[in-house]
Amino acid sequence: MILNRDSLVAWLWEHNSVHMPILTGRIEALAGLNAKQNEGAESYQVVNYGVGGHYTVHHDAIGNIRSTFNRVATFLIYLTDVAQGGLTVFPWIGVGVQPRRGRAALWYNLDRSGYRDDRVEHASCPVLLGDKWVINKWVYYGGQMNKVVCKANDPRAGIVQPVA
Ligand SMILES: O=C(O)CCC(=O)C(=O)O
Numbered sequence: 001m002i003l004n005r006d007s008l009v010a011w012l013w014e015h016n017s018v019h020m021p022i023l024t025g026r027i028e029a030l031a032g033l034n035a036k037q038n039e040g041a042e043s044y045q046v047v048n049y050g051v052g053g054h055y056t057v058h059h060d061a062i063g064n065i066r067s068t069f070n071r072v073a074t075f076l077i078y079l080t081d082v083a084q085g086g087l088t089v090f091p092w093i094g095v096g097v098q099p100r101r102g103r104a105a106l107w108y109n110l111d112r113s114g115y116r117d118d119r120v121e122h123a124s125c126p127v128l129l130g131d132k133w134v135i136n137k138w139v140y141y142g143g144q145m146n147k148v149v150c151k152a153n154d155p156r157a158g159i160v161q162p163v164a
């Protein structure tokens with residue numbers, strides 16, 4: 001038994017269903033990021049928690065390494081309402097997200113230098129009543145080159161564009 005986590009996990013790939021590329025397109029439109037599997041992101045991770053199911057405080061970034069394959073952002077989609085419990089909580093910033101079918105949360109795991117931002121440690125509180133289903137989309141740092149760094153006049157790029 002894994003103590004820090006009690007949930008079932010499966011992976012969904014872009015080619016597994018015609019719906020996946022549509023979902024990816026929506027994530028890209030909302031987040032302004034490249035969320036394509038391999039190129040800019042991981043495949044989808046589907047998670048199911050039953051009563052008592054939880055995930056203790058953790059960080060989605062892999063270690064504290066600057067890697068183009070580290071998870072710059074998390075797009076978490078809630079597939080179900082949960083009758084009681086099951087919130088996603090961010091203890092350092094004091095935010096809790098109540099699962100609601102169709103709701104999504106987006107946060108950045110890395111800072112502008114590519115190191116992990118400890119403030120976004122989070123947990124999934126135990127499900128008290130009902131059943132919780134979510135999908136994770138982890139977006140890679142390196143996949144955003146043409147979305148942010150090389151896009152003219154994007155303030156997130158941190159590059160001052162010469163005024164003509
Ligand atoms: O289920 C949640 O609310 C959060 C899931 C999570 O943090 C993860 O799978 O990394």
Ligand SMILES: [Fe+2]
Nearest residue numbers: 058059060122
């Ligand atoms: Fe997480």
